[in-house]
Amino acid sequence: MDNITASEIAGLGVGVLLLSATIAAPKIDAFFSSSQRSSLGMCKRCGNIRRLACSRCKGTGFVKEGGLFGINLVDDLYETIGNRESTVKQIACVKCQAKGYFSCPDCSKV
Incomplete structure:
Protein backbone atom coordinates (compact mmCIF):
# COMPACT_ATOMS: atom_id res chain seq x y z
CA MET A 1 0.00 0.00 0.00
CA ASP A 2 3.06 2.27 0.08
CA ASN A 3 3.08 2.76 -3.68
CA ILE A 4 -0.54 3.90 -4.18
CA THR A 5 -0.80 7.31 -5.78
CA ALA A 6 -3.49 9.93 -5.35
CA SER A 7 -4.70 9.26 -8.90
CA GLU A 8 -5.24 5.58 -8.13
CA ILE A 9 -7.21 6.42 -4.99
CA ALA A 10 -9.33 8.91 -6.96
CA GLY A 11 -9.91 6.29 -9.67
CA LEU A 12 -10.99 3.76 -7.07
CA GLY A 13 -13.37 6.31 -5.56
CA VAL A 14 -14.92 7.09 -8.94
CA GLY A 15 -15.26 3.36 -9.68
CA VAL A 16 -17.06 2.78 -6.39
CA LEU A 17 -19.34 5.74 -7.07
CA LEU A 18 -20.22 4.45 -10.56
CA LEU A 19 -20.86 0.93 -9.25
CA SER A 20 -23.11 2.29 -6.51
CA ALA A 21 -25.04 4.41 -9.01
CA THR A 22 -25.49 1.39 -11.30
CA ILE A 23 -26.81 -0.77 -8.49
CA ALA A 24 -29.17 1.96 -7.22
CA ALA A 25 -30.49 2.98 -10.67
CA PRO A 26 -33.48 0.56 -10.84
CA LYS A 27 -34.76 1.63 -7.42
CA ILE A 28 -34.36 5.32 -8.26
CA ASP A 29 -36.17 4.79 -11.58
CA ALA A 30 -39.00 2.93 -9.83
CA PHE A 31 -39.35 5.77 -7.33
CA PHE A 32 -39.59 8.48 -10.00
CA SER A 33 -41.97 6.50 -12.24
CA SER A 34 -44.22 5.73 -9.26
CA SER A 35 -44.38 9.39 -8.27
CA GLN A 36 -45.10 10.45 -11.86
CA ARG A 37 -47.90 7.90 -12.17
CA SER A 38 -49.51 9.03 -8.91
CA SER A 39 -49.32 12.69 -9.94
CA LEU A 40 -51.12 11.79 -13.17
CA GLY A 41 -53.81 9.88 -11.27
CA MET A 42 -52.71 6.51 -12.59
CA CYS A 43 -52.08 3.25 -10.75
CA LYS A 44 -48.69 3.47 -9.04
CA ARG A 45 -47.69 -0.10 -9.91
CA CYS A 46 -48.81 -0.66 -13.49
CA GLY A 47 -49.74 2.76 -14.89
CA ASN A 48 -53.33 1.63 -15.68
CA ILE A 49 -52.14 -1.24 -17.88
CA ARG A 50 -53.65 -3.64 -15.31
Missing part, protein backbone atom coordinates in the same frame (compact mmCIF):
# COMPACT_ATOMS: atom_id res chain seq x y z
CA ARG A 51 -50.78 -6.11 -15.82
CA LEU A 52 -47.40 -6.61 -14.18
CA ALA A 53 -44.58 -8.47 -15.94
CA CYS A 54 -43.50 -11.73 -14.34
CA SER A 55 -40.29 -11.25 -12.38
CA ARG A 56 -38.91 -14.64 -13.35
CA CYS A 57 -39.33 -14.57 -17.14
CA LYS A 58 -39.41 -10.76 -17.51
CA GLY A 59 -42.72 -10.89 -19.36
CA THR A 60 -41.75 -13.37 -22.09
CA GLY A 61 -43.47 -16.45 -20.67
CA PHE A 62 -40.37 -18.60 -21.17
CA VAL A 63 -37.13 -19.14 -19.27
CA LYS A 64 -33.85 -20.48 -20.63
CA GLU A 65 -32.80 -23.85 -19.34
CA GLY A 66 -29.26 -24.44 -18.09
CA GLY A 67 -26.30 -22.16 -17.51
CA LEU A 68 -25.43 -20.31 -14.33
CA PHE A 69 -28.72 -19.11 -12.81
CA GLY A 70 -30.43 -19.83 -16.13
CA ILE A 71 -27.96 -17.63 -18.04
CA ASN A 72 -25.84 -18.98 -20.86
CA LEU A 73 -23.47 -16.09 -21.57
CA VAL A 74 -21.67 -17.61 -24.56
CA ASP A 75 -24.86 -18.50 -26.41
CA ASP A 76 -26.43 -15.13 -25.56
CA LEU A 77 -23.35 -13.33 -26.90
CA TYR A 78 -23.31 -15.29 -30.16
CA GLU A 79 -27.06 -14.80 -30.56
CA THR A 80 -26.68 -11.04 -30.10
CA ILE A 81 -23.68 -10.64 -32.42
CA GLY A 82 -24.50 -13.18 -35.13
CA ASN A 83 -28.30 -12.98 -35.17
CA ARG A 84 -28.48 -16.77 -35.17
CA GLU A 85 -30.95 -19.16 -33.64
CA SER A 86 -30.41 -19.98 -29.99
CA THR A 87 -29.38 -23.53 -29.10
CA VAL A 88 -30.57 -23.10 -25.52
CA LYS A 89 -33.84 -24.88 -24.77
CA GLN A 90 -36.60 -22.57 -23.56
CA ILE A 91 -39.17 -23.93 -21.15
CA ALA A 92 -42.49 -22.44 -20.08
CA CYS A 93 -42.35 -20.26 -16.97
CA VAL A 94 -44.10 -22.04 -14.12
CA LYS A 95 -44.51 -18.88 -12.04
CA CYS A 96 -46.90 -17.18 -14.48
CA GLN A 97 -48.02 -20.34 -16.39
CA ALA A 98 -46.27 -19.03 -19.56
CA LYS A 99 -48.48 -15.92 -19.75
CA GLY A 100 -45.64 -13.52 -18.95
CA TYR A 101 -47.74 -11.33 -16.69
CA PHE A 102 -49.93 -11.16 -13.62
CA SER A 103 -52.98 -9.03 -12.95
CA CYS A 104 -52.10 -5.89 -11.04
CA PRO A 105 -53.12 -6.40 -7.39
CA ASP A 106 -53.86 -2.69 -6.93
CA CYS A 107 -56.15 -2.42 -9.98
CA SER A 108 -57.91 -5.72 -9.33
CA LYS A 109 -59.14 -4.40 -5.94
CA VAL A 110 -61.44 -1.92 -7.69
Whole structure:
Protein backbone atom coordinates (compact mmCIF):
# COMPACT_ATOMS: atom_id res chain seq x y z
CA MET A 1 0.00 0.00 0.00
CA ASP A 2 3.06 2.27 0.08
CA ASN A 3 3.08 2.76 -3.68
CA ILE A 4 -0.54 3.90 -4.18
CA THR A 5 -0.80 7.31 -5.78
CA ALA A 6 -3.49 9.93 -5.35
CA SER A 7 -4.70 9.26 -8.90
CA GLU A 8 -5.24 5.58 -8.13
CA ILE A 9 -7.21 6.42 -4.99
CA ALA A 10 -9.33 8.91 -6.96
CA GLY A 11 -9.91 6.29 -9.67
CA LEU A 12 -10.99 3.76 -7.07
CA GLY A 13 -13.37 6.31 -5.56
CA VAL A 14 -14.92 7.09 -8.94
CA GLY A 15 -15.26 3.36 -9.68
CA VAL A 16 -17.06 2.78 -6.39
CA LEU A 17 -19.34 5.74 -7.07
CA LEU A 18 -20.22 4.45 -10.56
CA LEU A 19 -20.86 0.93 -9.25
CA SER A 20 -23.11 2.29 -6.51
CA ALA A 21 -25.04 4.41 -9.01
CA THR A 22 -25.49 1.39 -11.30
CA ILE A 23 -26.81 -0.77 -8.49
CA ALA A 24 -29.17 1.96 -7.22
CA ALA A 25 -30.49 2.98 -10.67
CA PRO A 26 -33.48 0.56 -10.84
CA LYS A 27 -34.76 1.63 -7.42
CA ILE A 28 -34.36 5.32 -8.26
CA ASP A 29 -36.17 4.79 -11.58
CA ALA A 30 -39.00 2.93 -9.83
CA PHE A 31 -39.35 5.77 -7.33
CA PHE A 32 -39.59 8.48 -10.00
CA SER A 33 -41.97 6.50 -12.24
CA SER A 34 -44.22 5.73 -9.26
CA SER A 35 -44.38 9.39 -8.27
CA GLN A 36 -45.10 10.45 -11.86
CA ARG A 37 -47.90 7.90 -12.17
CA SER A 38 -49.51 9.03 -8.91
CA SER A 39 -49.32 12.69 -9.94
CA LEU A 40 -51.12 11.79 -13.17
CA GLY A 41 -53.81 9.88 -11.27
CA MET A 42 -52.71 6.51 -12.59
CA CYS A 43 -52.08 3.25 -10.75
CA LYS A 44 -48.69 3.47 -9.04
CA ARG A 45 -47.69 -0.10 -9.91
CA CYS A 46 -48.81 -0.66 -13.49
CA GLY A 47 -49.74 2.76 -14.89
CA ASN A 48 -53.33 1.63 -15.68
CA ILE A 49 -52.14 -1.24 -17.88
CA ARG A 50 -53.65 -3.64 -15.31
CA ARG A 51 -50.78 -6.11 -15.82
CA LEU A 52 -47.40 -6.61 -14.18
CA ALA A 53 -44.58 -8.47 -15.94
CA CYS A 54 -43.50 -11.73 -14.34
CA SER A 55 -40.29 -11.25 -12.38
CA ARG A 56 -38.91 -14.64 -13.35
CA CYS A 57 -39.33 -14.57 -17.14
CA LYS A 58 -39.41 -10.76 -17.51
CA GLY A 59 -42.72 -10.89 -19.36
CA THR A 60 -41.75 -13.37 -22.09
CA GLY A 61 -43.47 -16.45 -20.67
CA PHE A 62 -40.37 -18.60 -21.17
CA VAL A 63 -37.13 -19.14 -19.27
CA LYS A 64 -33.85 -20.48 -20.63
CA GLU A 65 -32.80 -23.85 -19.34
CA GLY A 66 -29.26 -24.44 -18.09
CA GLY A 67 -26.30 -22.16 -17.51
CA LEU A 68 -25.43 -20.31 -14.33
CA PHE A 69 -28.72 -19.11 -12.81
CA GLY A 70 -30.43 -19.83 -16.13
CA ILE A 71 -27.96 -17.63 -18.04
CA ASN A 72 -25.84 -18.98 -20.86
CA LEU A 73 -23.47 -16.09 -21.57
CA VAL A 74 -21.67 -17.61 -24.56
CA ASP A 75 -24.86 -18.50 -26.41
CA ASP A 76 -26.43 -15.13 -25.56
CA LEU A 77 -23.35 -13.33 -26.90
CA TYR A 78 -23.31 -15.29 -30.16
CA GLU A 79 -27.06 -14.80 -30.56
CA THR A 80 -26.68 -11.04 -30.10
CA ILE A 81 -23.68 -10.64 -32.42
CA GLY A 82 -24.50 -13.18 -35.13
CA ASN A 83 -28.30 -12.98 -35.17
CA ARG A 84 -28.48 -16.77 -35.17
CA GLU A 85 -30.95 -19.16 -33.64
CA SER A 86 -30.41 -19.98 -29.99
CA THR A 87 -29.38 -23.53 -29.10
CA VAL A 88 -30.57 -23.10 -25.52
CA LYS A 89 -33.84 -24.88 -24.77
CA GLN A 90 -36.60 -22.57 -23.56
CA ILE A 91 -39.17 -23.93 -21.15
CA ALA A 92 -42.49 -22.44 -20.08
CA CYS A 93 -42.35 -20.26 -16.97
CA VAL A 94 -44.10 -22.04 -14.12
CA LYS A 95 -44.51 -18.88 -12.04
CA CYS A 96 -46.90 -17.18 -14.48
CA GLN A 97 -48.02 -20.34 -16.39
CA ALA A 98 -46.27 -19.03 -19.56
CA LYS A 99 -48.48 -15.92 -19.75
CA GLY A 100 -45.64 -13.52 -18.95
CA TYR A 101 -47.74 -11.33 -16.69
CA PHE A 102 -49.93 -11.16 -13.62
CA SER A 103 -52.98 -9.03 -12.95
CA CYS A 104 -52.10 -5.89 -11.04
CA PRO A 105 -53.12 -6.40 -7.39
CA ASP A 106 -53.86 -2.69 -6.93
CA CYS A 107 -56.15 -2.42 -9.98
CA SER A 108 -57.91 -5.72 -9.33
CA LYS A 109 -59.14 -4.40 -5.94
CA VAL A 110 -61.44 -1.92 -7.69
